[in-house]
Amino acid sequence: GQSLEQPSEVTAVEGAIVQINCTYQTSGFYGLSWYQQHDGGAPTFLSYNALDGLEETGRFSSFLSRSDSYGYLLLQELQMKDSASYFCAGMNRDDKIIFGKGTRLHILP
């Protein structure tokens, strides 16, 4: 089967840096996406890694290591508005996207 594993919850302090990990078990995944979802809202796209390495978009960065079947989302200079759930999603070679169960990020003032 295909699955993506994320921690269920992470807590960090405003202004700090937090890393949310995602490991996947599947054959044929060739890209990893990250989505943010606020309570009651729809998922919004944050980033996508097709190749190994780090992708940076403002305060958010995402990393992928295909050999380790592992990726992470890095959030810097945390703001209270970053409190949300974060989902990693993998695209397999059939162009189907599978979502992880999500990581709820709690930010303390």
Place this chain on the structure above:
Amino acid sequence: EAGVAQSPRYKIIEKRQSVAFWCNPISGHATLYWYQQILGQGPKLLIQFQNNGVVDDSQLPKDRFSAERLKGVDSTLKIQPAKLEDSAVYLCASSRDAFQETQYFGPGTRLLVL
């Protein structure tokens, strides 16, 4: 550009009743997805359309769920009859085509089955 539109936003029904959801994707997006998101979980793909053809419906409970995308634009998802465990948020998303890693989600329809 206008986003993905969904209606209704909320629906409360009793078990064994029927319900239908509507989605209008972003103009020009060929691929449309319906997801079910149960509280505390990630979105689960129910069905994926490429234009008006079904690409993947492997996780759609076909004994009670049906979906169509006539003319390759709007789509409807129907549940008949509904069960208690169908209580969830039903999200519609679209992308330019099936090879795009970026999906744009609508606000979702919150369904409560009593």
